[in-house]
Amino acid sequence: MDRTLDRRAVAAMVGALVAVPGIALVAAPAGIAQEASPEASPEGSPQASPEASPGASPVAGEQVEIVSYDIYFEPKEVTIPADTDVTIVLPNEGVTLHNFSIDDNKNEDLPFEPIDIDIDPGATEQVAINAPAGEYYFYCNVPGHEAAGMWGTLTVE
Ligand SMILES: [Cu+2]
Numbered sequence: 744m745d746r747t748l749d750r751r752a753v754a755a756m757v758g759a760l761v762a763v764p765g766i767a768l769v770a771a772p773a774g775i776a777q778e779a780s781p782e783a784s785p786e787g788s789p790q791a792s793p794e795a796s797p798g799a800s801p802v803a804g805e806q807v808e809i810v811s812y813d814i815y816f817e818p819k820e821v822t823i824p825a826d827t828d829v830t831i832v833l834p835n836e837g838v839t840l841h842n843f844s845i846d847d848n849k850n851e852d853l854p855f856e857p858i859d860i861d862i863d864p865g866a867t868e869q870v871a872i873n874a875p876a877g878e879y880y881f882y883c884n885v886p887g888h889e890a891a892g893m894w895g896t897l898t899v900e
Pocket of ligand 1: 884888
């Protein structure tokens with residue numbers, strides 16, 4: 744019973760944090776919704792813990808989620824802040840292997856190390872990125888998947 748109360752307290756605190764208008768969460772609304780319900784994401788994100796930094800710099804721990812399905816990414820258009828450490832969380836909700844790549848395919852003079860991450864079905868991978876402003880093309884490099892529409896645009900601004 745105590746644990747239930749604790750979870751409620753934490754949920755209330757997270758709710759309060761999200762409600763503060765001064766805190767700009769650039770992440771997609773889906774990300775905000777997840778943070779508001781700790782039970783939905785058992786792994787949690789320690790840096791998002793309200794106890795850790797009450798009212799402190801909300802910029803730490805920027806993260807976005809791009810989910811792999813068969814055969815597409817959701818969302819397909821993602822925006823993140825420039826010159827900021829961002830964690831891209833990559834769940835694979837499909838039944839086949841997928842991949843998240845940002846490389847020289849449709850990107851000219853990529854200003855950061857190429858990304859190439861395989862994601863087993865049911866698994867969740869993640870990658871840290873810190874990119875200058877620009878538009879970057881991402882895709883799944885499993886043969887046939889890009890052609891089937893498994894690609895998207897990462898806008899950094
Ligand atoms: Cu794929």
